[in-house]
Amino acid sequence: MKFFNEMMADETSAREPYQIYKEWFDSQNPKALKRKSAEAEAVFRRTGITFNVYGKKDAEERLIPFDIVPRIIGAREWMKLTKGIDQRVRAINAFLHDIYHKQEILKAGRIPQHLIENNEAFLPEMIGVTPPGGVYTHIVGIDIVRTGENEFYVLEDNARTPSGVSYMLENRETMLQMFPDLFAQNRVQQVSDYPHSLRRSLSDCAPSACTGKPVLGVLTPGIHNSAYFEHAFLADQMGAELVEGHDIKIQNGRVCMRTTKGYEPVDVLYRRVDDDYLDPLNFNPDSMLGVPGIMDIYRAGGITIANAPGAGIADDKAIYSYMPEIIEFYTGEKALLENVPTWRCSEADSLAYVLEHLAELVVKEVHGSGGYGMLVGPAASKKEITEFRKKLEARPSNYIAQPTLALSTTPVFTKSELAPRHVDLRPFILVSPNEIKITPGGLTRVAMKEGSLVVNSSQGGGTKDTWVLED
């Protein structure tokens, strides 16, 4: 398989966005760069940018590997991407509104009814509810991969609680500290106003019960959650309180947090807790992470929950395969960003094809995430494929399959030189009633192992600073 190299046009010359960087790199002393690379790790450790790995009790907090070579995107390339992203995010919000109200897309027969009805991500509690400001997905992460100069695919949509934005911000801070001269030579678009934009965007969706300046809270499952650092980071940067379920109770029709002066109302809750755990009275009764009764307050306009409960129906992997139809249905336009061709294993023909071609395909769980429970055919052993086949045959509707994409590479700095590694990109999008704001760049995840196509941090992937150059 041949892979698109984002840095090099051929053996010797760099592609346009990388030209200044390449010149700079060639003039550097590899030893000094190696030292910088170690320095970067020390910075991350000191700052405490770590994540906890699930399933490993008392495991050390881990650092996500950081690579010092930026991933660079040209202004025009980015422009093209943003148009596609903007369109997709608008469609997702329109879809969510429709699916919880008139369900016209189902009536029009554009997506099958059973896909919604039998879907755990669909919340009947949200039927007829319009969230404050009409916004369902306040924060969206769209995972994009590249396979050629002009070939981009959306790998998946994250409409629930996309994570990783703290890495986008900290990666940039670290690069600014370590390589100030690079930023003097390259005109890189800023990302640092993200927390401020997030605050404003959430405030613009304040509920009707809010009087005065909206009070924001970030709801975290707690200190042991793998993304706790990010929750604390965002709360801190936005000037919001970082709350857990036990800090909150319902009082006088409002959601209130226990402060040192007593209980005070919260207007907007940026929750990093899944739907199922959000409200033990309305959803999973065993949840200790949520707030009993919060859904009732939500429906009565007493609080904004971001993202809206039930938004997950839009990023379900079975729905994903219908995204081109969804975009066309709500925007009247053809999708600007392509979907990866997807076989729905719930359909007999597709299943037959997938079973026959397991060794070539990537098979994913419909509700899975984080790179768990998936099969990467070309990288799997015969035994792994045989075992996966059994799982697939037992519950076909639980899986979708996609061709193994020839993911583009950007170089990483190994001990002394550059070496290509596969990457993806997660841009972060903020949605408010007035605008859709796309932060230039996003999080580039990189497979640190040679040849590996899995970029998830839970599977050993790393990150890079992502530059979008100014025009």
Place this chain on the structure above:
Amino acid sequence: MLGKTANGLFWMFRYLERSENIARLVEAGFRMALTRSQRQGGDWSSVLTTAGLLEQYEAKYSDFENKSVMDFLLRDRTNPSSVLSSMAEARRNARLARTALTREVWEAVNESWLRLSEVLKSPLQDKERIPDILALIRRQSAQVQGAVQGTMLRNDIYDFTRLGTFVERADNTARILDVKYYVLLPSGASVGSSLDNVQWETILRSVSAQQAYRWLHQGEPTASAIAKFLILDTCMPRSLSFCVKEMDLNLRYLNQEYDQVSESSQKVKALQQEMKACTIEDIFESGLHEFIGDFLQRNLAIAGQIETDYRFFA
């Protein structure tokens, strides 16, 4: 501010103070062990008693070897009050209260934890290293306090950090006095008319005050001068009166900011007034041991009242 955050701040600073105090106790004990060949076990056992850890220690070890005691006090994670455990707790609470800390304070405490867990990773074989390690522990704590002084707003957040510090410090100084009070009794059976030099020096060392004491009281140390210094001297930053004065101050700031008079502030005010009114002679007369016991109880009650007043828990 969230009650949970106030709780995190309060305990973060209690644990920071605790790790520093344990380091001071070890320093004093270590010096004694070096300067005296006899009665070594007795010295360490009084250090462990002061830290409230004798029982736990004896459950684990059968003698008082320097190495075992220092391992237990400095790096044993099964001992919840060891320096390493205290730092881990300080950092855990800092993570809970992360949104109330400046980046500098957070990085200082995170770095302290990283440094100390590195340095204390392996058993302390080498005696040469011990003074360095003890100095490092104190320096790390000073770095956090310095970042607090230099970067934190003087608001309720700051008040809770100070309350944690002084509740813990008062407890520590009172415990030292509680264990060693017999040394300071004017006619203790074991000491005769003049004070046991090594004993009183250890007391001063364990609160890092031997130098300050010399400045204030040139000449022979007397029992009542040392007791007065550690209990009633409001210039001495580790004395009971100083700690109570600081608690009073910070609780009054909170009263102002929250526009209320909290119960904890009243409790502290009462204690402070009583201490202001009494002399060291009064204390000796009614019993030093009883006085210290009573102080420890009241300090505990104040900590509990702060927890309630500011809704640390639901």
